[in-house]
Amino acid sequence: MRTLLLALAASTALIGTAGAATIYPLDRATILAGSPFDFKVEFDGQVKADDVKITVNGADYKATLGNEVQFVESEKGKDDAALGSAVLLRNVKIDKAGAYTVEVAAGDEKKSVTWDVYATPATPKAKNIIFMVGDGLSVAHRTAARLMSKGMTEGKANGRLAMDDLDHMAFIGTSSTGSIATDSANTMSAYMTGHKSAINSLGVYADRTPPSQDDPKVENIAEAVRRQTTKSIGVVALSELEDATPAAVVSHTRRRADKADIVGMFYDIKPEVMLGGGSAYFLSKEVPGSKRKDDKDYIKLFQEAGYQLATDKDELQKAAGADKVLGLFHTGNMDYAVDRMQLKKGSVDKFPGQPGLVEMTKTALETLSKNPEGFFLMVEASDIDKASHPLDFDRAVFDTIEFDHAIAAAREFQAKNPDTLIVVTGDHTHGVSLIGTIDDTKDVKEGREKVGTYDAAGFPNYEDKDGDGYPDSIAVTRHLAMFANNGPDHYETFEPKLDGPFEPAVKTQDGNYVANEKYKDVPGAMFVEGNIPRDEDTGVHAVDDVVLQAAGPGAEEFKGYMEQSDVYKVLADTFALGVKQ
């Protein structure tokens, strides 16, 4: 008998670790006390409702989770495949902080997880939070931005970036629940909810059923701010507003590509300030240029909800005094900074009135700071990532410089409003490094011979004669040599792409990407064979840690190594989101 019990214990322990059943939130989840979340258990096989036993800290679950779970006899997958039974309880709240061990058993299946429900201080540390994300911001981007915009003499930088003076920092791990790798969706979602999730997911744990909007939800910061405070909310991005990073402030979906629905999620929260691209998803499908599949006209709906609409920089300036502002400056993603400011390539001829990230940040701060209770503002420099994917590092660095100017604007605001926490971080990194310079005066057949390494790298010769904080041109004779450690097959031209954003590879009919022949005959261009699967279109995200920096009240909590989900707790502590205000 004892042997049998031991054997059983051994097998159940194995099942427990192997995860025969899956419990959401997952083991080691960190949950803001009082924040609503969905509880779900997925069993591997079909079980009987009467056999399901759930306890929380050894007692019947209803004492903690409040309500009776709903039993699903058989969940259906693709093509009606049986996935197993499940139980579900939406909108659970746990008010008291502490460790909560949830044990679930049904038939042979058994699983146990422990959640850390945390409280916050009773009083806020800061009135405002400005959360600034350089999408894909890696160490190489900042080093290059400093060199390109400030210059260097005898090994010492001739100036400092605004981000260089943020006095608290942490290394951030960005891995997702299903992989060491990450994307903007799950990592920004972790920043904005305190829960890690799967690639492509926003504000949900990724369950096994196909629908993208039935997954177990967790509360995001916009909902927490609305639930506990009367603060204003702002979202500013250079991408489409429905793109993953800005979307993570307000959204719940397993698929970041649900962009039309994400506009509806913005409408549910109604952030007081929304500035960015992506108008195509606001337009009814009847309007040419729309990317909706229904007749909803969200431009009109937001206007009816009291929003002042701005579609270019002049209108943005005029809208600054309004209570609520919707600024849409492009049907898709806004153009890169160097195209908007200097080269006029990309789609700048079609959308010549696009404001920059600095103007958008300033307008957002002006508008949001009218609320005496304070605000939460998310600012995303989206294009650092959008340029790094296609290995267009001159564009990525120029956008990093613009991001730094937006940080400077935030710091100016903070100087006048010291009760403001500023957080500057990336959501993931890229496999990019700065290794030297490229000397265009060298008359050589192969571009690689122009690359200066070690002593031969010397210093780049960018100039900022007009003193605007940006290099007057990226096309200097000695420019930065930045390369990616991964990518598709492509031609390396060793040159800034002055004719428009780089498109390293194009797709073939079998789904693979091949080097774009357009760059083959650029003088000095060399073929670079890819080192990632052939169906990858561009360079991929790196798994390397992100460097987070912060200044202001609350910033002292950032230190050492933290998961990106831990960042949310600092925001929650700073606003005392565990307490009704």
Place this chain on the structure above:
Amino acid sequence: MARTVVPALSRRTFLAGLAALSSVGFAKAGDTLTFDELYGKISVLGLAFSDKTKSLSGKTVAMRGFMAPPLKAEAKFFVLTEIPMALCPFCSSDSDWPSNIVVVYIDELTTFVPPSKLIEVTGTLEVGSWTDPETGFVSLLRLVHSSFETV
């Protein structure tokens, strides 16, 4: 509307040749349409078809562009783009189709051409929003009953 592909192609080649030889030419204006000519207004609040596009609605039109890789192998349509597709709208969830695409319906299944090859498509232009019943793909401009050749 049945069309015989070969005569139409030779006629077009003939007309294109004439147009190239002389700016006076015999080619009727509106015979061809370029990506630049599709829209008269491009703005945040929507695009507006150009007068030329509107005037060619229901007529046989030739357009040059690049064939985006098919959505699925057996699809009866493909997407014609101004430049070769460098991003994959359906394999990577954060990329979208460009806004100035034209959807090309072909009567017969075909082999697809390499992405960097310029093609010329001839078909009947349809203007206005339409949802493909099989795929749910919404398009604003279509060339139907089309044929194409590489340039």
